[in-house]
Amino acid sequence: MEERVGEVIEASTVAFTAQCYELYCLPPLGSLVSTRQGEVELYGIVHHAATGSLEPGRRPIARGRDEASEEDIYRSSPQLLKLLQSEFCALVVGHREGGEMRHYLPPQPARIHGFVYLCGPEEVREFSQSFGFLNLLLNAHLQTPPDELVAASLRRMGLAREDRHDFLVRAGRELALLIGDFNQLKSILGRLR
Amino acid sequence: MTQKLGTVVSGSVDGGVDVRLDAPVSVEDMAVGRYVTIEGQKQRFFGMITDVGLAVTDQQVSQSPPDLSDPFIAEVLAGTSTYGTLHVLPMLTIGGDAGLLEGPQPVKTIPSHFSLVNLASDEDMEMVFGKEDKERYWIGNPLDMETRLCLNLEEFVKRSNGIFGKSGTGKTFLTRILLIGMLQKSKAVNLIFDMHNEYGWEGSSEGSTHKVKALKQLFPSKVAVFTLDEENSRRRGVSTDFVVRIGFDEIEPEDMVLLRQTLNLTDQAIGAIYQMRRRFGKGWIESTLEMRDTEETRQLLRDLSIHESTFDNLRRGLEKVRRLPFIEPHVATDAVKSVLDYLGRGMNVVLEFGRHRDITAYILVANMLARRIYARYQERMEQAMAEDTTRPTPLVITIEEAHKFLNTEVATQTIFGTIAREMRKYNVTLLVIDQRPSGIDAEVMSQLGTKITCLLDNEKDVDSVLAGISGKSELKTVLSRLAAKQQALIFGHAVPMPVSFQPREYGTAESYRHFAPADAGQVDIEELWG
Structure with a gap:
């Protein structure tokens, strides 16, 4: 079952940013999320997440000097849960239009306030039938190193599959063909377990 | 079943094509000399693997x-960053529009990029090498394959052919197999100069005491054994049909010329031979040997302007010939006539040399008989052409140690050189067996239609065998990889493309049954007695 994890607050052709409903309820790095744009279902891979102050000018301050545990801080200052927010960014890696899965960019970006769902195993399996998305991941200019992102996303997809080993081998072979730099390939393969 | 190996990635007609192996295919399963088919867009190509290699996409992989x-x-x-490569030499196009009508054609182009490469299936092999039938004869199996390699013997005997290979690589077995084939499937008759007594009656197999049957035992009604050494043949239990004796008066100067090297004769001595023949006529050898050191002799030599040392040289040579046991002053039987009689009746003749394995004897006898038989064939052929009657049965003459007859110095003078060059005009061809092909005159080598070669490791020999063939350097790799025994490479007129093969089994009771199925009614005496 799909699980709703947030709402789009910023969107472009290549990526969208979503805010979580609950503080710290972030989807893991590399997981596949989706949002709807009319008839089109957009798929993104979580490449970055951050938790910070709701207002850019107000930085949190240390409050735990007299508290016994970290949890107690939140208990004694319940407003914190409202003043802080968790956000994550997803790189758009494909879309589904008319029932057909496509591993390239959609015609339109995501809508603001579109609900963002964490894809269930079924959908992940369907999406990972083909590795067309790897090229988008490798060539994106992001804060997160592409090696980490590729490895994380493949690890996550592997978890949804029964043929995990075969899947990773197939993905590895695909990467070997895409990546000219052998050292980069080695570093990704090393992160796949 | 076809097995996909990979795809074509580059190439040229001259150099062959490079194939990138697919991931699941291991380079270790590939072998030089195996056959593949390439599915081009318009036609199918048939080729041979000539090299197997390893490659990497990025140099860092090897570093x-x-x-x-x-x-x-x-x-x-x-199969991705590290992968195997094949080098394939396309040799024939099969299938396609032209291919279906006319059979395999030599290649004039190469398959396009990324054409699929498969291991050749048995059907493909059959399309190329044919099935065993009335004319085609199974000589062995292509290496690592179950398919039968069949040779069109009707075509094969139309040209002179050669079998080469180092000593002990299986030339004799191969020759036996071919002779049996010719005996069964071609209309040609064979005359075999059997220097080591291996083709007529029992021969031995190397490395064991096991005796191997030969032609006369397998086809008693089709083979006659002639011998130069009756005693030896009797001791070996051979039933001979004719004992060959040669008379002094039969030896012509031309027969002596060939012996120049073996008898150590000088050029002047050769000249003297012709003068003696003119002077004394038919009995020239005897007359020359009987000349004593008298004033009369010296006068004669002065008249003929022969120097004394030349005369001594000649006499020493003739003495050596006289010492040959089968030479007699005069012989009543005519060996040439009876050989021709047998051949005319469609019988194959094996001439055993018994203990006379001396090269002088072999050269003298082979050359003498062949010269006369060839002359007779020539006459009969010309007569047949003039009168438009039946032509004489095609004749294949088998000679061993061929470089002694066909080396550069004597090839122009001996009858074998003539036969090899003039080929089939007179329905006579050669089957040349030799271990030093580099010793054979290049012109003769170039005229050989089909060449079969076992392992050769001398660079010069390899070069001379492969001279003039396309894809020579690739075939060199294949040739040098042949096993030391029972593997051979065949190429030339009778096969559509070069192929390395393992000759069929010879020497077991079962193999004999395969070879002579027609004679199945005749129960083997050995078997009767258990």
Whole structure:
């Protein structure tokens, strides 16, 4: 079952940013999320997440000097849960239009306030039938190193599959063909377990 | 079943095509000399693997090899960053529009990029090498394949052919197999100069005491054994049909010329031979040998302007000939006539040399008989052409140690050189067996239609055997990889493309049954007696 994890607050052709409903309820790095744009279902891979102050000018301050545990801080200052927010960014890696899965960019970006769902195993399996998305991941200019992102996303997809080993081998072979730099390939393969 | 190996990635007609192996195919399963088909867009190509290689996509792979103890990494890299390559020499096009009508054609182009490469299936092999039938004869199996390699013997005997290979590589067995084939499937008759007594009656197999049957035992009604050494043949239990004796008066100067090297004769001595023949006529050898050191002799030599040392040289040579046991002053039987009689009746003749394995004897006898038989054939052929009657049965003459007859110095003078060059005009061809092909005159080599070669390791020999063939350097690789025994490479007129093969089994009771199925009614006496 799909699980709703947030709402789009910023969107472009290549990526969208979503805010979580609950503080710290972030989807893991590399997981596949989706949002709807009319008839089109957009798929993104979580490449970055951050938790910070709701207002850019107000930085949190240390409050735990007299508290016994970290949890107690939140208990004694319940407003914190409202003043802080968790956000994550997803790189758009494909879309589904008319029932057909496509591993390239959609015609339109995501809508603001579109609900963002964490894809269930079924959908992940369907999406990972083909590795067309790897090229988008490798060539994106992001804060997160592409090696980490590729490895994380493949690890996550592997978890949804029964043929995990075969899947990773197939993905590895695909990467070997895409990546000219052998050292980069080695570093990704090393992160796949 | 066809097995997909990979795809064509580059190439040229001259150099062959490079194939990138697919990931699941291991280079270790590939072998030089195996056959593949390439599915081009318009036609199918048939080719041979001439090289197997390893390649990497990035030089860093070889500079810092990955940790292959991790099976995952090994599995991913095999066939992607590291992959195998094949070098394939396309040789024929099969299938396609022209191919179906006319059979396999030599290649004039190469398959396009990324054409699929498959291992050749048995059907493909059959399309190329044919099935065993009335004219085609099974000589062996292509290496690592179950398919039968069949030779069109009707075509084969139309040209002179050669069998080469180092000593002990299986030339004799191969020759026996071919002779049996010719006996069964071609209309030609064979005359075999059997220097080591291996083709007529029992021969031995190397490395064991096991005796191997030969032609006369397998086809008693089709083979006649002639011998130069009756006693030896009797001791070996051979039933001979004719004992060959040669008379002094039969030897012509032309027969002596060939012996120049073996008898150590000088050029002047050769000249003297002709003068003696003119002077004394038919009995020239006896007359020359009987000349004593008298004033009369000296006068004669002065008249003929022969120097004394030349005369001594000649006499020493003739003495050596006289010492040959089968030479007699005068012989009543005519060996040439009876050989021709047998051949005319469609019988194959094996001439055993018994103990006279001396090269002088072999050269003298082979050359004498062949010269006369060839002359007779020539006459009969010309007569048949003039009168438009039946032509004489095609004749194949088998000679061993062929470089002694066909080396550069004597090839122009001996009858074998003539037969090899003039080929089939007179329905006579040669089957040349030799271990030093480099010793054979290049012109003769170039006229040989089909060449079969076992392992050769001398550079010069390899070069001379492969001279003039396209894809020579690739075939060189194949030839040098042949096993030391029972593997051979065949190429030339009778086969559509070069093929390395393992000759069919010879020497077991079962193999004999395969070879002579027609004579199945005749129960083997050995078997009767258990």
